[in-house]
Amino acid sequence: MKNYILFLGIFISTISFSQDKEYAKLCLTKLTSNEFKGRGFVGNGDKIAAKFIASELKKHKISPIQKSYFQDFNIAINTYPYKSSVLINNKKLVVGKDYLIVPLSGSLLGNFNLVYFDSTVSNYENKIVIIDKKRLQNYDNQKIRKFKLLNPAKAKGFVEIVDGNLLQVQSQKEANFVWLQIKRESFDSLATSINIDVKNKYYDNYKTQNVCAIVKGEVDSFVVFSAHYDHLGAVAKEAVFAGANDNGSGVVMLLDLAKYYSQKKEKPHYSIVFLFFSAEEVGLLGSAYFTENTLIDLKKVKFLFNLDMVGSGETGIAIVNGKSYPKEMNVLKEINTKNNYFKNLKIRENSTNSDHYYFTEKGVSSVFVYTEGNYKEYHSIYDNNVEALLTRYNELFNLLTQFVEKIK
Ligand SMILES: [Zn+2]
Incomplete structure:
Protein backbone atom coordinates (compact mmCIF):
# COMPACT_ATOMS: atom_id res chain seq x y z
CA MET A 1 0.00 0.00 0.00
CA THR A 79 1.69 34.41 -53.95
CA TYR A 80 -1.78 33.52 -55.33
CA PRO A 81 -4.31 35.34 -53.16
CA TYR A 82 -7.08 35.43 -55.81
CA LYS A 83 -9.55 32.82 -56.90
CA SER A 84 -8.24 30.90 -59.90
CA SER A 85 -9.88 28.60 -62.38
CA VAL A 86 -8.61 25.95 -64.76
CA LEU A 87 -11.05 24.22 -67.11
CA ILE A 88 -10.29 21.40 -69.49
CA ASN A 89 -13.16 20.48 -71.85
CA ASN A 90 -15.40 22.61 -69.66
CA LYS A 91 -14.55 20.49 -66.65
CA LYS A 92 -13.42 22.59 -63.71
CA LEU A 93 -10.35 21.30 -61.91
CA VAL A 94 -9.90 21.79 -58.17
CA VAL A 95 -6.75 23.53 -57.01
CA GLY A 96 -4.72 21.45 -54.55
CA LYS A 97 -6.59 18.29 -55.47
CA ASP A 98 -6.40 18.14 -59.30
CA TYR A 99 -3.74 20.74 -59.98
CA LEU A 100 -1.18 23.05 -58.42
CA ILE A 101 0.09 26.40 -59.56
CA VAL A 102 3.87 26.06 -59.62
CA PRO A 103 4.85 29.00 -57.38
CA LEU A 104 6.97 30.65 -60.04
CA SER A 105 3.89 31.17 -62.26
CA GLY A 106 2.81 34.56 -63.48
CA SER A 107 -0.77 35.54 -64.31
CA LEU A 108 -2.73 34.37 -67.35
CA LEU A 109 -6.32 34.71 -68.49
CA GLY A 110 -7.99 33.14 -71.52
CA ASN A 111 -8.55 30.13 -73.69
CA PHE A 112 -5.49 28.47 -75.20
CA ASN A 113 -4.58 25.59 -77.46
CA LEU A 114 -2.91 22.65 -75.76
CA VAL A 115 -0.05 20.94 -77.55
CA TYR A 116 2.28 18.16 -76.48
CA PHE A 117 5.94 19.08 -76.18
CA ASP A 118 7.99 18.30 -79.25
CA SER A 119 11.73 19.03 -79.17
CA THR A 120 11.74 19.91 -82.90
CA VAL A 121 9.29 22.80 -82.45
CA SER A 122 10.89 26.18 -81.76
CA ASN A 123 7.82 28.42 -81.50
CA TYR A 124 4.95 27.89 -79.04
CA GLU A 125 3.49 31.40 -79.10
CA ASN A 126 -0.06 31.54 -77.68
CA LYS A 127 0.06 27.88 -76.78
CA ILE A 128 0.15 25.92 -73.56
CA VAL A 129 2.70 23.12 -73.79
CA ILE A 130 1.95 19.78 -72.13
CA ILE A 131 4.94 18.03 -70.67
CA ASP A 132 4.31 14.37 -70.01
CA LYS A 133 7.38 12.32 -69.15
CA LYS A 134 5.67 9.15 -70.23
CA ARG A 135 5.20 10.41 -73.79
CA LEU A 136 8.75 11.58 -74.22
CA GLN A 137 11.46 9.25 -75.40
CA ASN A 138 14.90 9.94 -73.91
CA TYR A 139 13.38 12.32 -71.34
CA ASP A 140 16.14 14.65 -70.20
CA ASN A 141 15.12 16.17 -66.90
CA GLN A 142 17.72 18.98 -66.97
CA LYS A 143 16.96 19.95 -70.55
CA ILE A 144 13.21 20.04 -69.99
CA ARG A 145 13.63 22.01 -66.77
CA LYS A 146 15.72 24.60 -68.59
CA PHE A 147 13.14 24.72 -71.37
CA LYS A 148 10.39 25.49 -68.86
CA LEU A 149 12.38 28.04 -66.88
CA LEU A 150 13.79 29.97 -69.86
CA ASN A 151 10.80 29.43 -72.16
CA PRO A 152 12.76 30.08 -75.39
CA ALA A 153 9.77 29.02 -77.54
CA LYS A 154 7.62 31.75 -75.92
CA ALA A 155 4.84 29.48 -74.73
CA LYS A 156 1.96 31.03 -72.77
CA GLY A 157 2.66 28.37 -70.24
CA PHE A 158 3.21 24.74 -69.30
CA VAL A 159 1.10 21.93 -68.04
CA GLU A 160 3.13 19.24 -66.41
CA ILE A 161 1.45 15.86 -65.97
CA VAL A 162 2.18 14.44 -62.53
CA ASP A 163 1.97 10.83 -61.39
CA GLY A 164 1.39 10.42 -57.68
CA ASN A 165 1.17 13.27 -55.21
CA LEU A 166 1.16 16.92 -56.10
CA LEU A 167 3.91 18.64 -54.14
CA GLN A 168 3.64 22.35 -53.33
CA VAL A 169 6.64 24.60 -52.65
CA GLN A 170 7.29 28.37 -52.41
CA SER A 171 9.09 30.74 -54.78
CA GLN A 172 10.81 34.11 -54.55
CA LYS A 173 10.68 34.58 -58.33
CA GLU A 174 7.86 35.31 -60.74
CA ALA A 175 7.78 34.25 -64.39
CA ASN A 176 5.95 35.85 -67.33
CA PHE A 177 4.19 32.59 -68.16
CA VAL A 178 1.95 30.20 -66.29
CA TRP A 179 3.04 26.79 -65.08
CA LEU A 180 0.57 24.22 -63.79
CA GLN A 181 1.00 20.71 -62.50
CA ILE A 182 -2.00 18.48 -63.16
CA LYS A 183 -2.52 14.99 -61.78
CA ARG A 184 -2.63 12.40 -64.54
CA GLU A 185 -6.04 11.12 -63.44
CA SER A 186 -7.46 14.65 -63.50
CA PHE A 187 -6.20 15.37 -67.01
CA ASP A 188 -7.95 14.46 -70.24
CA SER A 189 -5.06 13.41 -72.47
CA LEU A 190 -7.11 14.09 -75.63
CA ALA A 191 -7.98 17.67 -74.67
CA THR A 192 -6.94 20.29 -77.23
CA SER A 193 -7.74 23.45 -75.30
CA ILE A 194 -7.56 24.82 -71.79
CA ASN A 195 -9.23 27.77 -70.09
CA ILE A 196 -7.03 29.45 -67.50
CA ASP A 197 -7.56 32.24 -65.01
CA VAL A 198 -4.52 32.46 -62.74
CA LYS A 199 -3.45 35.65 -61.04
CA ASN A 200 -0.38 36.09 -58.88
CA LYS A 201 0.69 38.81 -56.48
CA TYR A 202 4.38 39.39 -56.10
CA TYR A 203 5.98 41.10 -53.09
ZN1 LIG B 1 8.18 21.78 -45.47
Whole structure:
Protein backbone atom coordinates (compact mmCIF):
# COMPACT_ATOMS: atom_id res chain seq x y z
CA MET A 1 0.00 0.00 0.00
CA LYS A 2 2.77 2.38 0.93
CA ASN A 3 4.55 1.56 -2.30
CA TYR A 4 1.36 2.11 -4.14
CA ILE A 5 0.95 5.59 -2.63
CA LEU A 6 4.56 6.40 -3.38
CA PHE A 7 4.06 5.24 -6.94
CA LEU A 8 0.89 7.32 -7.24
CA GLY A 9 2.76 10.33 -5.87
CA ILE A 10 5.47 10.00 -8.50
CA PHE A 11 2.84 9.46 -11.13
CA ILE A 12 0.93 12.62 -10.21
CA SER A 13 4.07 14.70 -10.03
CA THR A 14 5.15 13.56 -13.50
CA ILE A 15 1.73 14.52 -14.80
CA SER A 16 1.84 18.04 -13.47
CA PHE A 17 5.47 18.75 -14.34
CA SER A 18 5.97 17.07 -17.62
CA GLN A 19 4.70 17.06 -21.16
CA ASP A 20 1.11 18.00 -21.85
CA LYS A 21 0.02 16.19 -24.98
CA GLU A 22 -3.54 17.48 -24.69
CA TYR A 23 -2.23 21.03 -24.77
CA ALA A 24 -0.07 20.20 -27.79
CA LYS A 25 -3.05 18.69 -29.58
CA LEU A 26 -5.22 21.73 -28.89
CA CYS A 27 -2.52 24.02 -30.26
CA LEU A 28 -2.09 21.79 -33.33
CA THR A 29 -5.83 21.86 -34.03
CA LYS A 30 -5.72 25.63 -33.80
CA LEU A 31 -2.61 26.11 -35.98
CA THR A 32 -4.03 23.89 -38.73
CA SER A 33 -7.47 25.51 -38.77
CA ASN A 34 -8.51 27.65 -41.76
CA GLU A 35 -8.19 30.81 -39.69
CA PHE A 36 -4.37 30.41 -39.92
CA LYS A 37 -4.52 30.20 -43.75
CA GLY A 38 -1.74 27.62 -43.99
CA ARG A 39 0.66 29.94 -42.12
CA GLY A 40 1.89 31.46 -45.36
CA PHE A 41 1.96 34.89 -46.94
CA VAL A 42 -1.61 35.13 -48.20
CA GLY A 43 -4.06 36.87 -45.87
CA ASN A 44 -1.27 37.42 -43.32
CA GLY A 45 -1.25 33.73 -42.34
CA ASP A 46 2.28 34.09 -41.00
CA LYS A 47 1.35 37.04 -38.77
CA ILE A 48 -1.74 35.29 -37.40
CA ALA A 49 0.42 32.28 -36.50
CA ALA A 50 3.21 34.42 -34.99
CA LYS A 51 0.67 36.27 -32.85
CA PHE A 52 -0.83 33.01 -31.64
CA ILE A 53 2.60 31.65 -30.67
CA ALA A 54 3.48 34.88 -28.85
CA SER A 55 0.17 34.89 -26.97
CA GLU A 56 0.74 31.29 -25.83
CA LEU A 57 4.24 32.19 -24.64
CA LYS A 58 2.86 35.19 -22.78
CA LYS A 59 0.12 33.08 -21.21
CA HIS A 60 2.79 30.79 -19.77
CA LYS A 61 4.86 33.80 -18.61
CA ILE A 62 7.76 33.07 -20.90
CA SER A 63 9.81 36.19 -21.67
CA PRO A 64 10.79 37.44 -25.08
CA ILE A 65 14.59 37.53 -25.59
CA GLN A 66 14.39 41.26 -26.27
CA LYS A 67 11.52 43.69 -25.75
CA SER A 68 9.31 42.06 -28.32
CA TYR A 69 8.78 38.39 -29.16
CA PHE A 70 9.07 39.29 -32.85
CA GLN A 71 12.22 39.61 -34.90
CA ASP A 72 11.06 41.23 -38.16
CA PHE A 73 12.69 40.72 -41.55
CA ASN A 74 11.67 41.14 -45.19
CA ILE A 75 11.39 38.61 -47.95
CA ALA A 76 10.53 38.51 -51.64
CA ILE A 77 7.65 36.13 -52.28
CA ASN A 78 5.26 35.16 -55.07
CA THR A 79 1.69 34.41 -53.95
CA TYR A 80 -1.78 33.52 -55.33
CA PRO A 81 -4.31 35.34 -53.16
CA TYR A 82 -7.08 35.43 -55.81
CA LYS A 83 -9.55 32.82 -56.90
CA SER A 84 -8.24 30.90 -59.90
CA SER A 85 -9.88 28.60 -62.38
CA VAL A 86 -8.61 25.95 -64.76
CA LEU A 87 -11.05 24.22 -67.11
CA ILE A 88 -10.29 21.40 -69.49
CA ASN A 89 -13.16 20.48 -71.85
CA ASN A 90 -15.40 22.61 -69.66
CA LYS A 91 -14.55 20.49 -66.65
CA LYS A 92 -13.42 22.59 -63.71
CA LEU A 93 -10.35 21.30 -61.91
CA VAL A 94 -9.90 21.79 -58.17
CA VAL A 95 -6.75 23.53 -57.01
CA GLY A 96 -4.72 21.45 -54.55
CA LYS A 97 -6.59 18.29 -55.47
CA ASP A 98 -6.40 18.14 -59.30
CA TYR A 99 -3.74 20.74 -59.98
CA LEU A 100 -1.18 23.05 -58.42
CA ILE A 101 0.09 26.40 -59.56
CA VAL A 102 3.87 26.06 -59.62
CA PRO A 103 4.85 29.00 -57.38
CA LEU A 104 6.97 30.65 -60.04
CA SER A 105 3.89 31.17 -62.26
CA GLY A 106 2.81 34.56 -63.48
CA SER A 107 -0.77 35.54 -64.31
CA LEU A 108 -2.73 34.37 -67.35
CA LEU A 109 -6.32 34.71 -68.49
CA GLY A 110 -7.99 33.14 -71.52
CA ASN A 111 -8.55 30.13 -73.69
CA PHE A 112 -5.49 28.47 -75.20
CA ASN A 113 -4.58 25.59 -77.46
CA LEU A 114 -2.91 22.65 -75.76
CA VAL A 115 -0.05 20.94 -77.55
CA TYR A 116 2.28 18.16 -76.48
CA PHE A 117 5.94 19.08 -76.18
CA ASP A 118 7.99 18.30 -79.25
CA SER A 119 11.73 19.03 -79.17
CA THR A 120 11.74 19.91 -82.90
CA VAL A 121 9.29 22.80 -82.45
CA SER A 122 10.89 26.18 -81.76
CA ASN A 123 7.82 28.42 -81.50
CA TYR A 124 4.95 27.89 -79.04
CA GLU A 125 3.49 31.40 -79.10
CA ASN A 126 -0.06 31.54 -77.68
CA LYS A 127 0.06 27.88 -76.78
CA ILE A 128 0.15 25.92 -73.56
CA VAL A 129 2.70 23.12 -73.79
CA ILE A 130 1.95 19.78 -72.13
CA ILE A 131 4.94 18.03 -70.67
CA ASP A 132 4.31 14.37 -70.01
CA LYS A 133 7.38 12.32 -69.15
CA LYS A 134 5.67 9.15 -70.23
CA ARG A 135 5.20 10.41 -73.79
CA LEU A 136 8.75 11.58 -74.22
CA GLN A 137 11.46 9.25 -75.40
CA ASN A 138 14.90 9.94 -73.91
CA TYR A 139 13.38 12.32 -71.34
CA ASP A 140 16.14 14.65 -70.20
CA ASN A 141 15.12 16.17 -66.90
CA GLN A 142 17.72 18.98 -66.97
CA LYS A 143 16.96 19.95 -70.55
CA ILE A 144 13.21 20.04 -69.99
CA ARG A 145 13.63 22.01 -66.77
CA LYS A 146 15.72 24.60 -68.59
CA PHE A 147 13.14 24.72 -71.37
CA LYS A 148 10.39 25.49 -68.86
CA LEU A 149 12.38 28.04 -66.88
CA LEU A 150 13.79 29.97 -69.86
CA ASN A 151 10.80 29.43 -72.16
CA PRO A 152 12.76 30.08 -75.39
CA ALA A 153 9.77 29.02 -77.54
CA LYS A 154 7.62 31.75 -75.92
CA ALA A 155 4.84 29.48 -74.73
CA LYS A 156 1.96 31.03 -72.77
CA GLY A 157 2.66 28.37 -70.24
CA PHE A 158 3.21 24.74 -69.30
CA VAL A 159 1.10 21.93 -68.04
CA GLU A 160 3.13 19.24 -66.41
CA ILE A 161 1.45 15.86 -65.97
CA VAL A 162 2.18 14.44 -62.53
CA ASP A 163 1.97 10.83 -61.39
CA GLY A 164 1.39 10.42 -57.68
CA ASN A 165 1.17 13.27 -55.21
CA LEU A 166 1.16 16.92 -56.10
CA LEU A 167 3.91 18.64 -54.14
CA GLN A 168 3.64 22.35 -53.33
CA VAL A 169 6.64 24.60 -52.65
CA GLN A 170 7.29 28.37 -52.41
CA SER A 171 9.09 30.74 -54.78
CA GLN A 172 10.81 34.11 -54.55
CA LYS A 173 10.68 34.58 -58.33
CA GLU A 174 7.86 35.31 -60.74
CA ALA A 175 7.78 34.25 -64.39
CA ASN A 176 5.95 35.85 -67.33
CA PHE A 177 4.19 32.59 -68.16
CA VAL A 178 1.95 30.20 -66.29
CA TRP A 179 3.04 26.79 -65.08
CA LEU A 180 0.57 24.22 -63.79
CA GLN A 181 1.00 20.71 -62.50
CA ILE A 182 -2.00 18.48 -63.16
CA LYS A 183 -2.52 14.99 -61.78
CA ARG A 184 -2.63 12.40 -64.54
CA GLU A 185 -6.04 11.12 -63.44
CA SER A 186 -7.46 14.65 -63.50
CA PHE A 187 -6.20 15.37 -67.01
CA ASP A 188 -7.95 14.46 -70.24
CA SER A 189 -5.06 13.41 -72.47
CA LEU A 190 -7.11 14.09 -75.63
CA ALA A 191 -7.98 17.67 -74.67
CA THR A 192 -6.94 20.29 -77.23
CA SER A 193 -7.74 23.45 -75.30
CA ILE A 194 -7.56 24.82 -71.79
CA ASN A 195 -9.23 27.77 -70.09
CA ILE A 196 -7.03 29.45 -67.50
CA ASP A 197 -7.56 32.24 -65.01
CA VAL A 198 -4.52 32.46 -62.74
CA LYS A 199 -3.45 35.65 -61.04
CA ASN A 200 -0.38 36.09 -58.88
CA LYS A 201 0.69 38.81 -56.48
CA TYR A 202 4.38 39.39 -56.10
CA TYR A 203 5.98 41.10 -53.09
CA ASP A 204 9.54 42.47 -53.23
CA ASN A 205 9.45 43.24 -49.55
CA TYR A 206 7.00 41.28 -47.47
CA LYS A 207 7.52 41.80 -43.76
CA THR A 208 7.47 38.58 -41.77
CA GLN A 209 8.94 37.62 -38.39
CA ASN A 210 10.64 35.03 -36.22
CA VAL A 211 9.25 34.55 -32.71
CA CYS A 212 11.93 34.32 -30.00
CA ALA A 213 11.61 33.57 -26.27
CA ILE A 214 13.70 32.46 -23.31
CA VAL A 215 13.34 30.73 -19.95
CA LYS A 216 16.31 31.92 -17.87
CA GLY A 217 18.48 29.24 -16.28
CA GLU A 218 21.15 29.17 -13.59
CA VAL A 219 24.10 29.59 -15.91
CA ASP A 220 24.86 31.97 -18.73
CA SER A 221 24.71 29.48 -21.58
CA PHE A 222 21.88 28.09 -23.66
CA VAL A 223 20.10 25.07 -24.93
CA VAL A 224 18.08 26.07 -28.00
CA PHE A 225 14.93 24.48 -29.37
CA SER A 226 13.87 25.68 -32.81
CA ALA A 227 11.04 24.92 -35.22
CA HIS A 228 9.69 26.72 -38.27
CA TYR A 229 6.08 27.79 -37.93
CA ASP A 230 5.47 28.88 -41.53
CA HIS A 231 4.04 26.57 -44.14
CA LEU A 232 2.85 26.84 -47.76
CA GLY A 233 -0.10 29.10 -47.11
CA ALA A 234 -3.34 29.36 -49.02
CA VAL A 235 -3.40 29.17 -52.81
CA ALA A 236 -6.13 30.68 -54.98
CA LYS A 237 -8.59 30.86 -52.08
CA GLU A 238 -9.39 27.14 -52.25
CA ALA A 239 -6.26 25.19 -51.36
CA VAL A 240 -5.11 25.60 -47.79
CA PHE A 241 -1.88 23.88 -46.83
CA ALA A 242 -2.45 23.26 -43.14
CA GLY A 243 1.00 21.77 -42.49
CA ALA A 244 -0.02 19.63 -39.52
CA ASN A 245 3.13 17.53 -39.52
CA ASP A 246 5.18 20.18 -41.41
CA ASN A 247 5.69 21.84 -39.05
CA GLY A 248 2.73 22.25 -36.72
CA SER A 249 4.10 19.21 -34.92
CA GLY A 250 7.42 20.90 -34.16
CA VAL A 251 5.79 24.18 -33.12
CA VAL A 252 3.45 22.57 -30.58
CA MET A 253 6.28 20.58 -29.03
CA LEU A 254 8.25 23.82 -28.64
CA LEU A 255 5.26 25.54 -27.03
CA ASP A 256 4.85 22.63 -24.65
CA LEU A 257 8.59 22.55 -23.87
CA ALA A 258 8.44 26.29 -23.14
CA LYS A 259 5.49 25.73 -20.82
CA TYR A 260 7.29 22.84 -19.12
CA TYR A 261 10.49 24.78 -18.44
CA SER A 262 8.64 27.88 -17.25
CA GLN A 263 6.39 25.93 -14.86
CA LYS A 264 9.14 23.75 -13.39
CA LYS A 265 9.70 24.50 -9.70
CA GLU A 266 13.47 24.69 -10.02
CA LYS A 267 15.13 26.91 -12.60
CA PRO A 268 16.69 24.95 -15.47
CA HIS A 269 20.49 24.70 -15.38
CA TYR A 270 20.94 26.22 -18.86
CA SER A 271 18.77 29.03 -20.15
CA ILE A 272 16.35 27.49 -22.63
CA VAL A 273 15.81 29.47 -25.82
CA PHE A 274 12.83 28.94 -28.12
CA LEU A 275 13.08 30.06 -31.75
CA PHE A 276 10.05 29.83 -34.02
CA PHE A 277 11.23 30.61 -37.55
CA SER A 278 9.29 32.01 -40.47
CA ALA A 279 9.98 31.49 -44.21
CA GLU A 280 11.65 28.10 -43.84
CA GLU A 281 9.60 26.81 -46.76
CA VAL A 282 10.91 29.67 -48.91
CA GLY A 283 14.49 28.51 -48.29
CA LEU A 284 15.47 28.65 -44.60
CA LEU A 285 15.13 32.45 -44.66
CA GLY A 286 14.11 32.94 -41.01
CA SER A 287 16.99 30.96 -39.57
CA ALA A 288 19.42 32.53 -42.06
CA TYR A 289 18.29 35.95 -40.83
CA PHE A 290 18.51 34.97 -37.17
CA THR A 291 22.05 33.61 -37.44
CA GLU A 292 23.18 36.85 -39.14
CA ASN A 293 21.28 39.02 -36.63
CA THR A 294 21.41 36.86 -33.55
CA LEU A 295 19.68 37.84 -30.29
CA ILE A 296 21.86 35.52 -28.19
CA ASP A 297 25.59 34.87 -28.06
CA LEU A 298 25.90 31.87 -30.39
CA LYS A 299 29.22 30.95 -28.75
CA LYS A 300 27.29 30.19 -25.57
CA VAL A 301 24.93 27.67 -27.17
CA LYS A 302 25.57 24.28 -25.62
CA PHE A 303 23.32 22.42 -28.04
CA LEU A 304 20.51 23.17 -30.50
CA PHE A 305 17.63 20.88 -31.45
CA ASN A 306 15.68 21.86 -34.52
CA LEU A 307 12.37 19.99 -34.73
CA ASP A 308 10.79 19.73 -38.17
CA MET A 309 8.07 17.14 -38.86
CA VAL A 310 8.05 15.26 -35.57
CA GLY A 311 4.44 14.02 -35.60
CA SER A 312 5.06 10.28 -35.99
CA GLY A 313 7.88 8.00 -34.80
CA GLU A 314 6.53 4.43 -34.98
CA THR A 315 9.68 3.29 -36.79
CA GLY A 316 12.03 5.76 -35.12
CA ILE A 317 13.61 9.18 -35.39
CA ALA A 318 16.36 10.60 -37.57
CA ILE A 319 18.98 13.07 -36.33
CA VAL A 320 20.50 15.07 -39.16
CA ASN A 321 24.08 16.17 -38.36
CA GLY A 322 24.15 13.77 -35.41
CA LYS A 323 27.30 12.25 -36.95
CA SER A 324 29.20 15.39 -35.95
CA TYR A 325 28.51 14.82 -32.23
CA PRO A 326 29.26 11.19 -31.29
CA LYS A 327 29.46 12.00 -27.56
CA GLU A 328 26.03 13.64 -27.45
CA MET A 329 24.52 10.95 -29.67
CA ASN A 330 25.73 8.33 -27.20
CA VAL A 331 23.91 10.15 -24.41
CA LEU A 332 20.73 10.19 -26.52
CA LYS A 333 21.09 6.51 -27.42
CA GLU A 334 21.59 5.59 -23.79
CA ILE A 335 18.42 7.41 -22.70
CA ASN A 336 16.53 5.91 -25.61
CA THR A 337 17.57 2.33 -24.91
CA LYS A 338 17.01 2.62 -21.18
CA ASN A 339 13.46 3.90 -21.62
CA ASN A 340 12.54 2.07 -24.80
CA TYR A 341 11.35 5.24 -26.51
CA PHE A 342 12.11 4.63 -30.20
CA LYS A 343 12.87 1.51 -32.21
CA ASN A 344 15.64 3.25 -34.04
CA LEU A 345 17.76 6.43 -33.87
CA LYS A 346 19.09 7.10 -37.33
CA ILE A 347 22.20 9.25 -36.97
CA ARG A 348 22.77 11.17 -40.21
CA GLU A 349 25.35 13.43 -41.84
CA ASN A 350 24.67 17.15 -42.07
CA SER A 351 22.37 18.50 -44.77
CA THR A 352 20.87 21.85 -45.79
CA ASN A 353 17.36 20.46 -45.31
CA SER A 354 16.14 22.48 -42.32
CA ASP A 355 16.76 25.43 -39.99
CA HIS A 356 19.63 23.87 -38.01
CA TYR A 357 21.87 24.34 -41.06
CA TYR A 358 22.93 27.99 -40.75
CA PHE A 359 23.69 27.41 -37.07
CA THR A 360 26.10 24.61 -37.98
CA GLU A 361 27.74 27.05 -40.43
CA LYS A 362 28.30 29.39 -37.46
CA GLY A 363 29.92 26.61 -35.47
CA VAL A 364 26.93 25.99 -33.17
CA SER A 365 26.39 22.34 -32.14
CA SER A 366 23.07 21.77 -33.87
CA VAL A 367 20.99 18.85 -35.05
CA PHE A 368 17.70 18.48 -36.87
CA VAL A 369 15.30 15.87 -35.54
CA TYR A 370 12.43 14.40 -37.54
CA THR A 371 10.33 11.33 -36.89
CA GLU A 372 9.66 8.36 -39.18
CA GLY A 373 6.53 6.26 -39.19
CA ASN A 374 3.05 5.84 -40.57
CA TYR A 375 2.24 9.44 -41.47
CA LYS A 376 3.30 10.15 -45.05
CA GLU A 377 1.51 13.32 -46.15
CA TYR A 378 4.04 15.93 -47.19
CA HIS A 379 3.53 19.38 -48.79
CA SER A 380 0.02 18.48 -49.91
CA ILE A 381 -3.40 19.77 -48.81
CA TYR A 382 -3.80 16.43 -47.01
CA ASP A 383 -1.15 17.16 -44.38
CA ASN A 384 -3.99 18.17 -42.07
CA ASN A 385 -4.75 15.04 -40.05
CA VAL A 386 -4.21 16.08 -36.43
CA GLU A 387 -5.73 12.84 -35.13
CA ALA A 388 -3.07 10.76 -36.91
CA LEU A 389 -0.22 12.79 -35.41
CA LEU A 390 1.68 13.13 -32.13
CA THR A 391 1.73 9.32 -31.91
CA ARG A 392 5.13 9.23 -30.14
CA TYR A 393 4.87 12.69 -28.64
CA ASN A 394 5.66 11.80 -25.03
CA GLU A 395 8.63 9.68 -26.04
CA LEU A 396 10.28 12.49 -28.00
CA PHE A 397 9.46 15.09 -25.35
CA ASN A 398 11.04 12.93 -22.64
CA LEU A 399 14.06 12.04 -24.75
CA LEU A 400 14.82 15.73 -25.30
CA THR A 401 14.23 16.93 -21.74
CA GLN A 402 16.21 14.03 -20.26
CA PHE A 403 19.06 14.81 -22.64
CA VAL A 404 19.10 18.44 -21.44
CA GLU A 405 19.30 17.16 -17.82
CA LYS A 406 22.16 14.81 -18.67
CA ILE A 407 24.44 17.33 -20.40
CA LYS A 408 24.70 19.61 -17.36
ZN1 LIG B 1 8.18 21.78 -45.47
